[in-house]
Amino acid sequence: MSNPSSEAPRLRADAARNRERLIEAAKEVFGEAGATASLEAVARQAGVGIGTLYRHFESREALVGAVYQREIDRLVEAAERGSPDGPRAAIRAWLHLFVDYIAAKKVLVSAMSQAPSSLEAIMGAVKVLLDRAIEAGEVRADLRPEDLMHALAGLAYAHDRAGWRESALRLIDVFVAGLAP
Amino acid sequence: MSNPSSEAPRLRADAARNRERLIEAAKEVFGEAGATASLEAVARQAGVGIGTLYRHFESREALVGAVYQREIDRLVEAAERGSPDGPRAAIRAWLHLFVDYIAAKKVLVSAMSQAPSSLEAIMGAVKVLLDRAIEAGEVRADLRPEDLMHALAGLAYAHDRAGWRESALRLIDVFVAGLAP
DNA sequence: ACTGTAGCGGAGGGCCCCCTCCGTTTTATA
DNA sequence: TATAAAACGGAGGGGGCCCTCCGCTACAGT
Structure with missing residues (x-):
């Protein structure tokens, strides 16, 4: 809510990229199958491991929120x-x-x-x-x-x-x- | 839609009882968890095997309809x-x-x-x-x-x-x- | 170029669900 | 009461999902 880029220690380049990809993928997948769609499907669509999804978004709600x-x-x-x-x-x-x-x-x-x-x-x-x-x-x-x-x-x-x-x-x-x- | 009790060969007593129980159970379970609740939960609630549920109702939709x-x-x-x-x-x-x-x-x-x-x-x-x-x-x-x-x-x-x-x-x-x- | 570390991926355990299949039980009828 | 037929139940195969864990990868700073 305050300056977001100074809040946490700053993301590594690949991490930032993946985060963006996940949000984009979630937008698509949720858009098609509703917000209860499988998180594994989101990770697949993002071309990213499921572990990466969970590292970036603690819960489904956090992901929906970001989207x-x-x-x-x-x-x-x-x-x-x-x-x-x-x-x-x-x-x-x-x-x-x-x-x-x-x-x-x-x-x-x-x-x-x-x-x-x-x-x-x-x-x-x-x-x-x-x-x-x-x-x-x-x-x-x-x-x-x-x-x-x-x-x-x-x-x-x-x-x-x-x-x-x-x-x-x-x-x-x-x-x-x-x-x- | 026409006389329902003459439509099919007539149910055996236990079959009729279970059918009724299933509808009753579905009413409760769907009422609590929505119409996507697990059919196995419905069978459990009815005190009936899952096979019996499927024999009486070909599909989830048939069950919802009956309810x-x-x-x-x-x-x-x-x-x-x-x-x-x-x-x-x-x-x-x-x-x-x-x-x-x-x-x-x-x-x-x-x-x-x-x-x-x-x-x-x-x-x-x-x-x-x-x-x-x-x-x-x-x-x-x-x-x-x-x-x-x-x-x-x-x-x-x-x-x-x-x-x-x-x-x-x-x-x-x-x-x-x-x-x- | 080197290296410590942030970040990655995906296998795997646990859970639940769907639906089929068939040996067993119950009912209706003779 | 005996027996054929109807109905039962639940194990089991197949599948998906959630989430954790840890060996590996690739980035960043020197």
Whole structure:
């Protein structure tokens, strides 16, 4: 979280390379088979021994976390940035962004359900959006961040069915329309 | 689907008993560990050999189907029954019913995603509800049954978190409010 | 170039799962 | 009660996965 390159004694060149390869491989493998895919498959895909994987990432969760940290950071930033068209529009825009993230990297969802820290980060983003919108009187006041999270999860669930993306965007419209107080 | 007790040559008493036990055990085990739980665990729980399980249910899907057939039938019937307060109210009521089903038997969801036939049955129910509501002009016409299914999946997803049920009911209200044309 | 050491790989033990096969037990019927 | 047929159960072959451990490799600093 602070300066990352001065935190540990610095990695040897081959170690750094392998670490990067593992993350890249995990992105692919998890993207195809979900976040419960075999770690040995990840190591194979990275062209690296299983021992190397375990040296770099203590647990499956650590690996999942490394893969999605960047994406999650971006989502959080987008939520904080807001929208010029007001808080409810910001929610809509953010949900659209979320859909695109899911469409691209299929596993954000399982990352969310497997790595509690990721979940918290996204929850924080959602809270920001919702608080602003409620404060502005644009959204009914009985909603809680978890509600939106659940809606999100719904968007993400079954994201591999054909036509999912269009369906998700329609759902968002319905949902945002229903948000009015 | 037709008279079931005359379909096959009739089961021997012990066979019928074990079949029942297996379904009961599957209900418990799947309820606890999800529909991917080990079939051997189901057999153990039923106090029955693994061979017996496989003789009665050709595949995991067949077992899942047997477990949830009745619940799914009821959901389908409820959708066809409708509501005296109009088609949109019927959707709302049906979603509430769905929530209760999920709250009680935790695995309906995974049943849906694992057994295509269950999915189709529920899809049919949703279509009935939606068609009526659109025809009556109570719901925007661009919605498709899959959209509602996705919303459903969302309701079901993460159904084990604390406070899930209240959150789901709030979401339904938001959603139904947004359904207006 | 030399050498200490960080880092590598993958064999191997332990565990669980799937599914088949067949000797044994239970049931239904004559 | 005797017997054919149905049903049972669980051992066992095959496979995958998790994770540890340690002899070997290749990098970095002198």
